[in-house]
Amino acid sequence: MGDVLITNIISEAKAMNDEVVKWRREIHAYPELGYQEVRTSRMVEEKLRSLGYITRKVATTGVVASIGSGGPVVGLRADMDALPIQEENDVPYKSVVPGKMHACGHDAHTAMLLGAAHIIKKLHNEGLIKGTTKLIFQPAEEGGLGAKAVVKSGAVDDVEAFFGIHVWPFLPSGVIGVKDGPFLASCDDFEAVVKGKGGHPSSPHEAVDPISVAIDIANAYMKVVGREIDPLQPAVISVTSIRAGNTYNVIPEEAVLEGTVRTLDREVRNYIVGRLEDIGKSYAEGMGCAFKFHLLQSMPPTVNDPGLGKVVREALQPLRVVEIPKPAMGSEDFSFYSDVGATYFVVLGTGNEEKGTTYPNHHPRFDIDEDVLWVGVAAHTLFAAKAAEKLRK
Numbered sequence: 001m002g003d004v005l006i007t008n009i010i011s012e013a014k015a016m017n018d019e020v021v022k023w024r025r026e027i028h029a030y031p032e033l034g035y036q037e038v039r040t041s042r043m044v045e046e047k048l049r050s051l052g053y054i055t056r057k058v059a060t061t062g063v064v065a066s067i068g069s070g071g072p073v074v075g076l077r078a079d080m081d082a083l084p085i086q087e088e089n090d091v092p093y094k095s096v097v098p099g100k101m102h103a104c105g106h107d108a109h110t111a112m113l114l115g116a117a118h119i120i121k122k123l124h125n126e127g128l129i130k131g132t133t134k135l136i137f138q139p140a141e142e143g144g145l146g147a148k149a150v151v152k153s154g155a156v157d158d159v160e161a162f163f164g165i166h167v168w169p170f171l172p173s174g175v176i177g178v179k180d181g182p183f184l185a186s187c188d189d190f191e192a193v194v195k196g197k198g199g200h201p202s203s204p205h206e207a208v209d210p211i212s213v214a215i216d217i218a219n220a221y222m223k224v225v226g227r228e229i230d231p232l233q234p235a236v237i238s239v240t241s242i243r244a245g246n247t248y249n250v251i252p253e254e255a256v257l258e259g260t261v262r263t264l265d266r267e268v269r270n271y272i273v274g275r276l277e278d279i280g281k282s283y284a285e286g287m288g289c290a291f292k293f294h295l296l297q298s299m300p301p302t303v304n305d306p307g308l309g310k311v312v313r314e315a316l317q318p319l320r321v322v323e324i325p326k327p328a329m330g331s332e333d334f335s336f337y338s339d340v341g342a343t344y345f346v347v348l349g350t351g352n353e354e355k356g357t358t359y360p361n362h363h364p365r366f367d368i369d370e371d372v373l374w375v376g377v378a379a380h381t382l383f384a385a386k387a388a389e390k391l392r393k
């Protein structure tokens with residue numbers, strides 16, 4: 001990819017900033033929760049079709065659009081869903097839907113990828129991007145496992161390299177953060193039910209008390225990370241809820257534990273999840289209770305492919321890039337795309353103290369520095385062009 005092409009991509013991206021801001025504000029004003037992104041996906045589909053993309057509806061409200069033909073196939077992903085949060089920003093583009101808000105920047109992700117769609121189409125027309133570029137507008141990242149549903153649809157089966165960008169208030173505006181290897185954690189939210197036998201608290205010997213058993217199981221869980229996992233492997237188990245009974249003079253029938261497991265490695269993750277079930281079952285049964293374990297939500301860690309890391313660093317050379325020193329224990333369903341091809345996820349700094357855009361994601365006052373949306377547009381386009389070039393070789 002020549003220097004002239006890179007310079008052109010960047011100047012075209014800059015020229016698109018106002019339009020991208022306009023789209024972002026429109027999406028921001030009408031936030032939609034996971035699998036309800038009807039308005040947003042209609043807007044996305046109409047714009048892409050008018051540009052000449054072939055679009056396909058996937059995963060209820062998702063859109064996968066493709067341009068070009070043959071290999072290599074490069075996928076760029078944006079998520080579209082909002083959160084059940086009441087917006088507290090007083091801005092002209094404030095959410096008009098009570099109790100719903102784009103508090104994680106998925107409005108910006110969608111708008112940036114739409115911006116990239118314009119430049120990518122031109123580059124394909126001019127023969128400057130070879131192969132196929134697929135744009136993945138995914139529903140339900142926030143707890144709905146939208147990425148898993150997109151993968152299941154088969155629409156991205158042929159994608160060899162996936163790229164994703166997340167806006168990040170913790171980095172200065174316009175800076176892109178990259179990190180090879182583990183970047184975000186796996187997430188396994190669980191529910192464990194301990195079933196005993198209810199009774200009168202004055203005669204515990206005639207009941208089987210599930211509360212004391214549940215407390216012991218929660219404490220046993222705390223020992224898994226400390227005693228069974230390599231201390232050099234990051235892992236977290238948090239029991240976040242123990243529910244049982246509703247009065248002082250009844251031993252209840254059951255107790256329910258809830259919590260979450262986060263790791264940076266698939267094997268560690270599988271081991272821990274397996275142990276939570278085994279420990280709970282053995283202990284509960286040993287104490288005369290029945291035990292049931294369910295995963296409520298489950299996703300692998302986001303691990304950035306070092307081979308694509310090279311592509312990413314070369315592609316981003318003309319932009320401001322920092323190396324992120326350590327992974328975060330939050331999660332992203334982008335990780336499901338690694339079941340299909342190589343993946344790389346970067347963050348785009350949108351934090352600017354003066355503009356008040358340093359509130360964390362999911363905060364009712366979360367907002368982004370819109371002046372740097374072009375950086376995301378450029379990055380997506382550069383990923384598509386550079387990866388297509390590298391994968392062809």
Ligand code: NI
Pocket residue numbers: 104105106141166361
């Ligand atoms: Ni997000």
